[in-house]
Amino acid sequence: MSQRSAATGTTRRGLAVLTIGMREQRKLFSVAVAGSLVYGGLTVADAWVLGWATDSVIAPAFASGELAGGLALAVTALFLGIALLRALGVIGRRLVGGIVYFRLIADYRRQVTRRYLALPVRWHAQHPTGQLLSNANADVEAVWGVMMPLPMAIGVLAMLAVGIVAMLTADVVLTIVGLVIFPLLFAINVVYQRLLSPRISRAQALRADVSAVAHESFDGALVVKTMGREAEETERFRAVSARLRDANVAAGQVRSAFDPVLEALPSFGVLLVVLLGIERVLSGAAQPGDVVQVAYLFTVIAFPVRAFGWVLGELPRSVVGWDRVRAVLDATGAMAYGAAKVPGSGPVRLAAHDVHFGHDSAVPVLAGVSFDVEPGRTVAVVGLTGSGKSTLAALLIRLMDADDGQIMLDGRDLRELSHDALAATVALVPQQTFIFDDTVRGNVTLGAAISDDEVWAALRVAQADRFVVALPEGLDAQLGERGTTLSGGQRQRLALARALVRRPRLLVLDDATSAVDPEVEGRILAALRARTAGSGGPTVLVIAYRRATIALADEVVFLTDGRVADRGPHAELLTRSAAYRDIVDAYDQARAAMAAEPR
């Protein structure tokens, strides 16, 4: 009982989605439906012509022994004329109907990606990447998939109505066969789709599982191989493949049972019409042509009637997709930006005041961090893994807002700044960056009007110029999925160039050279130092473990348990903080211990 009401609920909600689609593409959808109505009406007309030809052309000609030229012409013109008009109807239905569908998915893709660009980074962090990608792709397609067969289904409805009328004009008794068979076809279709669609959904879900196992297993190939786990992995894959196979067979069983029934039913209709028709013709109530017409009608509508089933079958998918897409479109919490700029030019003063973050997690990530950095100075943030350093970096460039406290640039709260002003003032080089499917130049400039000289200058500081020169197309070399693949270290250097080329007034480096060779890193740091030492260089905040990076800094902020445990020049911290020494000096201490131990 509850299952049935759930199903009717789905149908009702599915129809609501359909209505939205029809309303949004009202004009084109009307054209598609008109095409479908033409198609439906003319299909019935075709049957009528055959009936008429039987009585008025074929029979008289056989009786008289000759075929009147005018009649032959009329028959040809009628059949061809109907066929041509119907072809136009088919084109209208299929092409314009297709355009409706493709426009809807294009439109919703635009809407969903607009939301992605507007929603805060924090929202993104809470949603798995795979889910967001499928919201914009597979889910949008699932919502509107039903629009494809919809015009056809509406046309078929018209076809049935006109068909009943045509039958009535032919013979009332024969119409009864139609009144029995048509609703029966409809009812069987409904039952069919009710049984089939949950099975299809299950198979769909299992297909995703198969894909997830394959993805994971291949991504972890090195672990699988070095641990000799191939057999276990294959078993895992075999199990999920077997479930998919069984689900597909279960769906196949329903199809195997219903498809032949739906095909056979119109044939029975024809046979019934024949048996009844003989009596009607003998009693003089109908002409042979009427019987032929009605019988033919059953033959030609057998297939189109299935369109109902397709619409019904798509509805559950459509509803599920709609819920997922709506969840993105209705998500709120866009980050509000102010309108202010940071006046002047050159390095800015950075001040963090009592910054808290992560109230909702068990252990707060940042619990009252305060420090300031004078313009043009370089500060290193040092702390153990998990001490909140990367969170702090994200807060400094306002990828997220602190739960409490203030971050200020030249005395102005980050939240007062406009988005553009913020991006122009601060730049973050993350540990792992994103490479766009674009050229090297596009990846550095990100579309901003920046000269090639400036791009090269930034690449030089980031020690990325050499590998870019080595690419056959240089700055025009395509990167990303279908272009050159960069190593982790190369990506980091490109990210650095991307930040430097914008001449930020505050540069935040979040362990940004971790994948770079020590020697190359040394060169990057030297070049950065040369650049920042000059007047007008940015204020720099670096997060690092390595002493060389720390050495770049005028001062160190030492984070422990989400708080500033100590701050001051590196040498001072070394002497006064044992905890700091333990982190920074770990290698030296190990070496000292080793030296003390005689071997």
Place this chain on the structure above:
Amino acid sequence: MSASTAFVGRGASRFGDSATATARQVFKRGFALSPALRDGLGFTLLLGAVSTMGSAFVPVVIQRTIDGGLLAPGGVDRASVWRYTILAAVIVVLTAAAAYWMRLRLYRASESGLAELRVKAFRHVHDLPMLTQDTERRGALVSRVTSDVDQVSLFLQSYGLMLLISIGQVGVASVIMALYSWQLTIVVWLCFVPLLVSLRAFQRRMTTAYGTVRRTVADMLSVIAEPVVGASVVRAHAVEARTQARIDEAISTNLRANIAAQRLVAVTFASAGIAGGLANAAVVVGGVWLGVAGHLSIGTVVAFAFLVSLFVGPVQMATQVLTEAQNAIASWRRVIGVLDTPADVVDPGISGVALPHGALAASFEHVDFAYPGGGLVLHDIDLSIPPGSRVAVVGETGSGKTTFAKLLCRLMDPVHGRVCLDGTDLRDVRFNSLRERVVMVPQEGFLFDASLADNLRYGRAAARSEELLEALGDLGLADWFVTLPLGLETPVGQRGESLSAGERQLVSLVRAYLADPDLLVLDEATSAVDPQTEVRLSAALERLLVGRTSVTIAHRLSTAEAAEVVLVFDAGRLVQRGHHRELVAANGVYARLHTSWVAQSHLGGGSDG
């Protein structure tokens, strides 16, 4: 999708002949690989043939009814009409039964056969070199065992089935027609000939159109990923407008390609209807003309019109069926291509040698290595590692360190020379022994989307929770462990992404430690761990690995300082070997690397700097 085309394009040569196999060869090989597809295929096809009879027989009843009843010159022969109707009803029921049975068999056979193929391909992929060497192509390998197999199954069960039924229906209808009148049959066929002739051309255009659609889809998917995967970069640089413009353009291009393809579908579909109308007119006019001449009856003429309707559907769908068939064959070919790619590293199986227990000695005898299609990346490596020694490997990026480690674990085989453990060529060691005794911890600590405990048990499947905790304690990670919210049951997320890079490396190390190997190979396994933890870990490992052999590829030279032997690689050659003290004294690559490292780690004044 882009990945799959790139894979075929760029990797074709690696797949030998299969990339160019003809449809017939694909079928032959495909059926050989999935015996379940072939089992009982003859009977399924027979049922398929039976299942096309019903709809074709109904027009015969029409003919009988008209000629023997309605318009019979000698009056109605009710008995004859009833006989034919009942016969037809029986045939329709038999047809439906045969169709049911045939479909059931088809679903079962195709699903079992393809599940078999999927698993075989999956297992084989794990033996392919590109899985670990050419990581960019992994996505393509995933589609080989997912969407490509799905495509074949979908084809067999929908368009393939449609093709089978269509051919049967058109065939049976043609036979019945021909029995009535061969002249009129020719007329009907002639009406469809222009369409059949243009089929190839239509299909070629459709293949091109769908090819364009696929390319635009790939482009679109890639830019749609920008605001998701690159969310913080887009935000940080305020390039939302540019990103949206790129997305909008890709979506519009895809929309145009879809509409172009849809136009072709609509036109081919519509033209079949026109041919049907033409055939109907020809049947009536031609039929009457032939009938008047005494060759045909009225019923036959009408029956012809009914039979013509059986032609229209198949012709409407023909272009699409052929296009789909082409796609399915291409997919099948790609799956077969994977299976026919030889595995480079082959398990000698039970005929192989089992390694003895205890610390292992390792040796490289004049080993050269090159990746397929590339130059040598290792030149004439010749060395031996005594059992129980602690070896560090250093060198710049690209010097061949990781390749050396992979050869040592037999993730690949040398192109020349031998790699031996305890004097046995690795190629003769059976895998279950090799993987048990030799464990490598790669740089990127990959975790499976499961709990911490499940991931640790990858090292030792039967380990009890207490053993897992003990291992964490042994490695000095108890402090870290208590910060995990759910302890051993903490979910690590996809690829372990709920943990930081450093934490993932910690789990990988514990996992390897649990595996209890006799030779442990660490490939920059602690590069993302903070120095304090790293030092603690390496001290613990040193203590725990006493009596075992360890080879550590070092990112930080502190590891080399602590090692018994340091191997120095430069541009694919072993250029120096010895203890840290000797190497520092010698004027060579090591001294240069060391100076640079010391300069960096001691800038700004260290406690002992």
